[in-house]
Amino acid sequence: MLFLLVRVPDHDFAAAPTGKVGGDESQELSILLSKAGVFGDYWNWAGVLGNFAFMTNYMRPLGWTGPPGTGVLWSLAVEEHFYLLFPVVFAFGLMKLNPKQQALSLVIFCAVVLAWRIVQVKYFHVLETVASDPRTYFTTDSRLDSIAFGCILALWNNPVLDRSPDVKPMHWGWALAGGLAILGSFAYRDEAFRQSWRYSIEGLALIPIFHAAISYHNSPWFSWLNWKSLRWIGLMSYAIYLFHIIAYAIVPAVFNTSSIPMKLAVVIPLTFLYAFSMYALVERPLAKLRKRYN
Template identity: 45%
Template sequence: MTLDHIVPLDGFRALAILIVFVAHCGLERLIPGGFGVTIFFFLSGYLITTLLRSEYAQTGRIDIKAFYIRRSVRILPSLYITLLLILGISQWLPAEHPAEFWGVFSQLVFLTNYPWITGYAQGVTGPPLWSLAVEEHFYLIFPVVFSAILAALSPRKAAGLCLGACIAVLGIRLATVATISDIGQVYYWTHTRIDSILFGCCLALWQNPVLDKGAWRPRLVHVLFALAILLGCFAIRDELFRQTVRYTLQGGALFVIFSYAIQDRGWVSIALSTRPLRVIALYSYTLYLIHVPVIAGVHALFPTLGLLGIIGISGALSMLYAAGMYALVEQPAANWRRRLRSSSRTAALAI
């Protein structure tokens, strides 16, 4: 298991996209689709911070430029190709709200979770890009903060600062819901959701299962308690709770669950590393981009199709598109990113 490929994370990545996909197919009242996004957030924070820690330990510095290049090559090609494809198809279909320039622009530059900036202009219908915007805002800021402040601190102090930031974001959420009428907007904004990523950073900085010898290993009772917290978050429907404390409780619970799963060598590890989940994880980014437009298209073409039919056809079409994108775009880009990371580390060690 390498830092670039921590096997249990494949399972979490696959479960996250499956939760989101099934919810969007019409089961959102039973399946907590938003929790799938929260899993994505936590995973991103953990993985990126783990890689940054490793790079700093090996080279004594963080190559910010190389980081931004790698993230751009990872994110932008699939995103722009998918948006262009959907935009092209939409020109041949009747649309109640056709795409507008500033709406598409906001999607291209990751502003969709702050739609007022571009005057609420209509973008390409379909891809749920608000969550991608939150992650990209994190990627833009966090490596600089890590390089300038966190890298020089002990892991405990660095994690403490991230935890303090999580508490500050909770305070921002509480203050925000007290001053706005549509508190559901808290779900989308970077400054009110970024703590879901920062909780993953906390695990990467303190008691990291793959970097820290003797890292804390949760016992089964801890995992059961964490699962009980998650179930409670799903069961409580009060909107004030859901848009404030829920994300904090979920972040703490995921800290325990991720730590346990990454260190497990039993049935949990086996379940998270099965081939179907690994394949879905491999395609997860493009699946996230394409599944909503595909579901909408299946609904339009087969209006009387049942739920299982929608899930089956939409899933097959989304996987087919994602497999093609992986072979033609993502895999070549990944190979290039690995070469870039290797060359940047070699150059830094030679200084």
């Protein structure tokens, strides 16, 4: 059970429970496939327990390895750590502040996390110690700001709740600037930049984009986001995210091919089939139970 901090019109806050499922099921499926011989046994039970305990993003130094395809659970671990820590910090440190002061406090927090990433890159040389993604990419202490940027939007100039005459919607040009900033962060390939400044730039750039998508949801630029097909995909996006790496690993193991078109021809329908099954058999029934007993 997770807790999502929700802003209400009188500027009070409530912890609203919401459910997320899929991570455990994906891991269990990967274990079954490994035991069936589809995947190799290059994982250990410590990694399985680490994933269950939301320690995926801190397992590498311990030598713990999760089942194939479960590495994406690092982002779920960051979320879970945030949902555990943030309500406590908010209740005891930010509750008495007004929304603008709360947002400013989170801006300062995001700046501190950015500074910590820079220190890791420049002085701890994290880019030189690993062959794959460094800790600045996946550890909670390095990535909590990515969620905090969304909280800033909820607190400051909220496009849904802040509808007083004194609060005007952001000009659409800010959304354009945000999009260009994100494209620029993709284009600039310096690894030190990518593992430090890039995450902060992208987090800031997404604020005006989301603001515009809500404020101007009927405009041709954003109305397509409300298409029924996209809403349908959105319902299953979490399961899609969790399973697609597993599906991608299944193809060469079963079909003995490295052809990208062949992989996509199998991965896409297989992923959607899994996601729909999860939604129909697990998520929707649990949502009904939650609604009944909440």
